[in-house]
Amino acid sequence: MSTCAPSRDKRRCHDMAMIVTDVIMTLAREKTQDGKVSLHDLERIAALISGGSMVLDAAYIRQEESCRKFHQLPKGNVGARSNPFHRLMVRPFEHLLAGDGAVLRREYLPHYFEFLDHALEKRLEAFERHCRTIIQALMVVHGNNLTWDQFYADGRTIKTLQGALKLLRAYMESPEGQRVWHGCMMRPIGDLPAPAMAQVHHIHQVLLETARGLEAAE
Known part of the structure; x- marks a missing residue:
């Protein structure tokens, strides 16, 4: 495994962005005509996303606690491997x-x-x-x-x-x-x-x- 690989906890915090992206892409594909999506349709999708949905609400609840814990870790935390x-x-x-x-x-x-x-x-x-x-x-x-x-x-x-x-x-x-x-x-x-x-x-x-x-x- 590469030593530059991001930590698992940090990747988990970015899962929310992936969920939002998946929802946007699903809605965009439904509006696609000849491989294109109009600006008007994108604005409607954005409005729908910003208004919230059951899918996103559940995702936020699932991710909030783990993300908050990760990003609030202060510098110099005690490591389990330290003496x-x-x-x-x-x-x-x-x-x-x-x-x-x-x-x-x-x-x-x-x-x-x-x-x-x-x-x-x-x-x-x-x-x-x-x-x-x-x-x-x-x-x-x-x-x-x-x-x-x-x-x-x-x-x-x-x-x-x-x-x-x-x-x-x-x-x-x-x-x-x-x-x-x-x-x-x-x-x-x-x-x-x-x-x-x-x-x-x-x-x-x-x-x-x-x-x-x-x-x-x-």
């Missing part, structure tokens, strides 16, 4: 991954996630499971309109970030944690060379400062 805990642990330095103030390219994030595996060990699975539980609870309220910003702002999410960063900070400040941090982060990935020491250090400091700030707010 909410990974997203949460990137949040402290997310602003440093893009734009004019970018410090580190997103392509290096797998190294960071590998470091999290070392730092949190068995606790990692519990954090991931807890974040998915929060997502499920929020979806009961927001449905498919749930955004990442709503997830980040939830009190349960903030407490989860506090707990995870507290553990992360303790590990990062230990000799082993410092060694593993550099071992994980100071590596090339794909066609990209290893990041500069200053880049990795900047991310390191942001994580520590965020952890201290959240601990002070407890």
Whole structure:
């Protein structure tokens, strides 16, 4: 399947135009003479369509809800395939991954996630499971309109970030944690060379400062 193919939901929203077109073409064929339709007949067809019909009324009712849901989806919706805990642990330095103030390219994030595996060990699975539980609870309220910003702002999410960063900070400040941090982060990935020491250090400091700030707010 082509990667440029429109989504199924978006095609469904355009079904209304197809239904209207089918009705117009059916009426036009009835008025056709020698393969032509007069302007007067087209105006009558347009007036008939704009006045509504049982066919179009039923079609509008059928399409309205699905189209409204699709077009009202806000930017940044939570995807079922996303790892909410990974997203949460990137949040402290997310602003440093893009734009004019970018410090580190997103392509290096797998190294960071590998470091999290070392730092949190068995606790990692519990954090991931807890974040998915929060997502499920929020979806009961927001449905498919749930955004990442709503997830980040939830009190349960903030407490989860506090707990995870507290553990992360303790590990990062230990000799082993410092060694593993550099071992994980100071590596090339794909066609990209290893990041500069200053880049990795900047991310390191942001994580520590965020952890201290959240601990002070407890």
